[in-house]
Structure formats: C-alpha cells, structure tokens
Amino acid sequence: MKITLMRAAACLALFGSAFAQAQTYPTKTITMIVPFAAGGPTDTVARLVAQSMGNKLKQQIIIENVGGAGGTIGAARVAKAAPDGYTLFMHHIGHATAPSLYRKLPYNAQTDFEPIGLVTDVPMTIVARKDFPARDFKEFLAYIKANKDKVTYANAGVGSASHLCGMLFMTAIGTDLTTVPYKGTGPAMNDLLGGQVDFMCDQTTNTTSQIKSGKIKAYGVTTKTRLPNMPDLPTLNEAGLPGFEVAVWHGLYAPKGTPKQVVDTLSSALQTALKDPNVKQRFADLGTEPVAESRARPEALRAHVKAEIERWSPIISKAGVYAD
The missing domain is CATH 3.40.190.150 (Bordetella uptake gene, domain 1)
Known part of the structure; x- marks a missing residue:
C-alpha cells in the first residue's frame, strides 16, 4: 500500500509539473x-x-x-x-x-x-533559364520533347515539391527527362540562374522575384486560375496541358x-x-x-x-x- 501511494504521489507530481509548464509556456x-x-x-x-x-x-x-x-x-x-x-x-x-x-x-x-x-x-511554376530558346509553353513543350536526351530538369531532391511536380509533369507529357537532384531548392535555383540546368517546377515563394526581375523565364502556373501578382502568366491548363494542377501545402x-x-x-x-x-x-x-x-x-x-x-x-x- 505504501509503495502504491508513493507511486501515485510521484505520478501526481509529474502531472502537476507538466501542467504547470503548460500553464506558463513558453518561457x-x-x-x-x-x-x-x-x-x-x-x-x-x-x-x-x-x-x-x-x-x-x-x-x-x-x-x-x-x-x-x-x-x-x-x-x-x-x-x-x-x-x-x-x-x-x-x-x-x-x-x-x-x-x-x-x-x-x-x-x-x-x-x-x-x-x-x-x-x-503555394502554387508552382514551370520556369527555365533566362536564355532558354522557347518563347511560350507550346514552344517549350515541343523543344523539351525534341531534345529530351539533352534537356536537364532540376529538383530539390527525392520527396521535395519540385521532385513531385516534375514527376507529375513528365508523366503528363509522356516524356522522361534527365533529372538533376540537389540538396534543397536554394542550390537548385542558383544553378538555374547560372544556366547550369535548363528548367524546374518550383513554388512561387521561390520563383516570383526571379521571374519579375527577368532572371528566369516562366511558362505557366500549376493552379486552376492565374495568379493576381502575375496575371500574364497562363495556367498550364490554358497553355496546353489540360487538367494539370498541383499546389504545395x-x-x-x-x-x-x-x-x-x-x-x-x-x-x-x-x-x-x-x-x-x-x-x-x-x-x-x-x-x-x-x-x-x-x-x-x-x-x-x-x-x-x-x-x-x-x-x-x-x-x-x-x-x-x-x-x-
């Protein structure tokens, strides 16, 4: 009985400590x-x-x-x-x-x-190096299909949003491309800016400023409607890829x-x-x-x-x- 009471007291003390911590959180x-x-x-x-x-x-x-x-x-x-x-x-x-x-x-x-x-x-955008030859998504799609063995697709590594978007994109267009994985979107974007890779699908939180400054080319957004801050950028559905939609929560x-x-x-x-x-x-x-x-x-x-x-x-x- 004494041991049981001691254990009960210890549990109550532990509970009381956790409750007190929760009451004062954060410190x-x-x-x-x-x-x-x-x-x-x-x-x-x-x-x-x-x-x-x-x-x-x-x-x-x-x-x-x-x-x-x-x-x-x-x-x-x-x-x-x-x-x-x-x-x-x-x-x-x-x-x-x-x-x-x-x-x-x-x-x-x-x-x-x-x-x-x-x-x-977060919506995603299909973006390419600033000197990529295609002027719009139709030309972009034709170019990467014709040059699938040479075009490189950057992503932030397996499981990243850019990897998932790229996987869906290649499935949608029926074309496998050479992928270049990085340890994060930041390094991938740096190489896209430097022209070391050709294109990627990335979140607007990482691409908007680069698109607006003209440092990269944008070909489409992955949402059902256009973006208020980039109204001239077509959705992929409008641009010729019906039903393609992905957002990153x-x-x-x-x-x-x-x-x-x-x-x-x-x-x-x-x-x-x-x-x-x-x-x-x-x-x-x-x-x-x-x-x-x-x-x-x-x-x-x-x-x-x-x-x-x-x-x-x-x-x-x-x-x-x-x-x-």
Whole structure:
C-alpha cells in the first residue's frame, strides 16, 4: 500500500509539473526545424510565420535548417525531440509523400507528430533559364520533347515539391527527362540562374522575384486560375496541358506527446500570425496566401495529412519511384 501511494504521489507530481509548464509556456526560445536548405520556399514561409508567432508568444522562434533525404532527416529529429513545445517542425506536402517514397522511415508521419495547423497552399511554376530558346509553353513543350536526351530538369531532391511536380509533369507529357537532384531548392535555383540546368517546377515563394526581375523565364502556373501578382502568366491548363494542377501545402507540427494546452497555444499563435497584415502582404508578394483560420488548427492538419497520404500513395506506386 505504501509503495502504491508513493507511486501515485510521484505520478501526481509529474502531472502537476507538466501542467504547470503548460500553464506558463513558453518561457524560452523556441526552435522551428525546416528540413531543407536555407533560402528555399519552405524556409521563406517558416521565417515569415516564425517572426509573427514569436511576437504573439513573446518569445523568439529561431529557424534551424536540417536538410537532406527529402526532408526526412529533419522530420526524424523532431520525432525524437522532447515533447515540450520548444521544438517545432515546418514541412510541406513531402511529409505526406515520404511514407510512399521511402521504403523505411525512422518515424511515422501520422502518429509521431502533433499537428498544429496548416499554413498556406503555394502554387508552382514551370520556369527555365533566362536564355532558354522557347518563347511560350507550346514552344517549350515541343523543344523539351525534341531534345529530351539533352534537356536537364532540376529538383530539390527525392520527396521535395519540385521532385513531385516534375514527376507529375513528365508523366503528363509522356516524356522522361534527365533529372538533376540537389540538396534543397536554394542550390537548385542558383544553378538555374547560372544556366547550369535548363528548367524546374518550383513554388512561387521561390520563383516570383526571379521571374519579375527577368532572371528566369516562366511558362505557366500549376493552379486552376492565374495568379493576381502575375496575371500574364497562363495556367498550364490554358497553355496546353489540360487538367494539370498541383499546389504545395505547408503544415506546422510538434513532437508526439506535446501537451494539448501547448499545442493549442501554438495553434492560436499560428492563427494570429496568418492574420498579420505583414505576413499576408509578404505571402501575396510571393504568389500565395494564408489558409483560412479553420484550417490553421490541429484537427484540420491531421485530416489533411491522412487524405494526402491516401492520395499520393497510388500515384507514387504507379510511377515506381522509391528512395532508400
């Protein structure tokens, strides 16, 4: 009886400590892990959101870039992190495609994380080096088909948004092209700017400024409608690729076991950040916008991840693309 009472007291003390921590959270700097190189589209989204969330929480949120293996290295680190609310994770659609792309993952994408909320849906653009010979998408398509053995397609590595878009694009046009994988979108874009590779499909958060400055050529956007900030850029559907549509969603997570009150505090801060006029304006400048408040919630992201895993699994299986 005495031992049982001692154990009960210990459990109550532990619960009381966790509850007290949740009540006072946060009391120190928070780290948000981005599983890609600095300068890429997910990194850009994360830094904008982190700054505004930090203002709401009255604590700094710093970004740590942990790139490699299509985002799975960063994800694995977060899955093993202490569930105390001081390690967060910003990832995109790749979080839902990794279970199908990788034969063995050191974590479970659905059960090893606490969803905080969706952040944004980002359109993608087909872009090429600035001296690419095609003037419009019709010429672009004809050129890459005629020169399929010479044209190079850059992506940010297996599982990245640019990899997924490229895979769908090549399937849609019935042409296999030489792909050049990089460790992140930033390095891939640098080589596109330098003319070392021919083209890529990348998020507007990474391409808009380069398109507007004339440093790269844009041939189409992957959404159903044209972008307000680039109204002259046709959709791929308009340009001659009927039904082609892909957008890259971003979500925010914490390690499994993070107290509900902490998760709720973070979700509330995320919702506030997505209403921040500066965040909304910067997103608009980059060709995207924050999700509705109802989607910036744990239950919405949980359901979305499940649905996206189910959507992409047969597509990836049919394509026969896997990573070790």
